[in-house]
Amino acid sequence: ELKVEQNPLFLSMQEGKNYTIYCNYSTTSDRLYWYRQDPGKSLESLFVLLSNGAVKQEGRLMASLDTKARLSTLHITAAVHDLSATYFCAVADDKIIFGKGTRLHILP
Amino acid sequence: DAGVIQSPRHEVTEMGQEVTLRCKPISGHDYLFWYRQTMMRGLELLIYFNNNVPIDDSGMPEDRFSAKMPNASFSTLKIQPSEPRDSAVYFCASSDYRETSTEAFFGQGTRLTVV
Numbered sequence: 046e047l048k049v050e051q052n053p054l055f056l057s058m059q060e061g062k063n064y065t066i067y068c069n070y071s072t073t074s075d076r077l078y079w080y081r082q083d084p085g086k087s088l089e090s091l092f093v094l095l096s097n098g099a100v101k102q103e104g105r106l107m108a109s110l111d112t113k114a115r116l117s118t119l120h121i122t123a124a125v126h127d128l129s130a131t132y133f134c135a136v137a138d139d140k141i142i143f144g145k146g147t148r149l150h151i152l153p
Numbered sequence: 154d155a156g157v158i159q160s161p162r163h164e165v166t167e168m169g170q171e172v173t174l175r176c177k178p179i180s181g182h183d184y185l186f187w188y189r190q191t192m193m194r195g196l197e198l199l200i201y202f203n204n205n206v207p208i209d210d211s212g213m214p215e216d217r218f219s220a221k222m223p224n225a226s227f228s229t230l231k232i233q234p235s236e237p238r239d240s241a242v243y244f245c246a247s248s249d250y251r252e253t254s255t256e257a258f259f260g261q262g263t264r265l266t267v268v
Contacts, residue, residue, distance in 0.1 A: 078256045087244065088196075090256045133196065137250055140209055141186060141257050145195040 047072045049136050051144035059152050061123050066147045068117040068134035076137035077117050079108050081130045082146070088133065092119075124151045154179050157260035159245050165266045171233040174263045177226055178247030186246040186257060187220055187230050196244075202228065235267045 048071040058064050068077070075096055080088040092101045094110035094117060101108050105128065107120045117134055129151045135143045158177040166172050178185050187199040200210040205222045213220070217236070222228040232239055242264050248257040 076250065076254065080256075087261050088246075088259045090258070093254065093256050095254050135257075140198060140201050141246075141248070141250070142198060143188075143196040 047074070047136060047138055047140075047142045049134060049142050049144040051134055051147050053147060054145060055148050055150075057150045057152060058121075058124055060125055063123065064121050066119040066121075066132055066134075066149075068119070068136075068144055070115050070117075070134075070136040072136075072138055073112070073115075074136045074138050075112055077110050078135040078137070078141070079117075079119055080133045080135065080143075082133065083130050091132075121149075126151050126153050157245055157247050157258055159243075159260035159263050161263060162261060163264045163266075165268065166235055168236055168267055169234045170267075171231065172235045172239075172265060172267075174230040174243050174245075174265070176228045176230070176245030176260060178228070178245070179258055180226070182247035182249045182258075183225075183252070184248045184250065184257070185222060185228050186248075187228070188244045188246065190242045190244060190262075191240075199230070232265075235265075237267045240265055240267050 050069045077094045079091040082088045092108040097112040099110045105122045110117045131146045131148045133143050133146045160175045183204050186201040190196045199212045200220045202222045220230045242262045244262045246257040246259045
């Protein structure tokens with residue numbers, strides 16, 4: 046059974062700091078997704094990672110995938126308040142399973 | 154395309170009543186997923202369809218829940234009878250991820266409150 050674990054589940058950080066969210070999954074897969082969800086809103090896709098070693102960057106966010114370690118990371122560089130949200134990773138095999146999400150609160 | 158369309162956006166119902174949630178996927182997508190989101194349990198996959206056929210309904214919590222996809226452009230999730238613990242946000246998502254390696258696209262969700 047595919048399981049997806051994120052950590053940390055909650056993160057409060059100061060603006061300007063760097064941090065990393067980790068996503069571990071239990072089965073082989075070469076499709077991993079990162080989503081963002083703002084309070085009361087739907088999920089918005091951030092990144093699609095399709096192969097071992099894939100790295101994608103958008104603004105202050107960078108995601109990477111290590112399929113051998115079954116690990117993906119979402120790195121936040123010089124955080125700003127606008128990045129406060131909940132971030133989910135999701136893994137696809139025959140279905141798409143989500144982690145529990147990381148609630149990120151960036152303090153001004 | 155207008156994206157994944159769900160209706161209603163909000164539903165308040167009394168315990169014991171039947172509730173039907175509706176979803177129109179993105180045209181051309183062959184996968185449709187129903188998820189339930191709560192604070193305690195996160196985002197749970199309830200059921201998914203491929204080419205209108207239910208593939209895995211192991212996430213459906215009880216027999217009170219049922220889902221159908223009569224054609225490629227419409228799906229329903231029904232709860233009968235509803236209970237207060239069914240209160241949650243229900244999301245529908247669609248994708249053609251196996252063909253195009255893209256992600257699943259989510260609707261705006263239906264916020265269900267059972268009183």
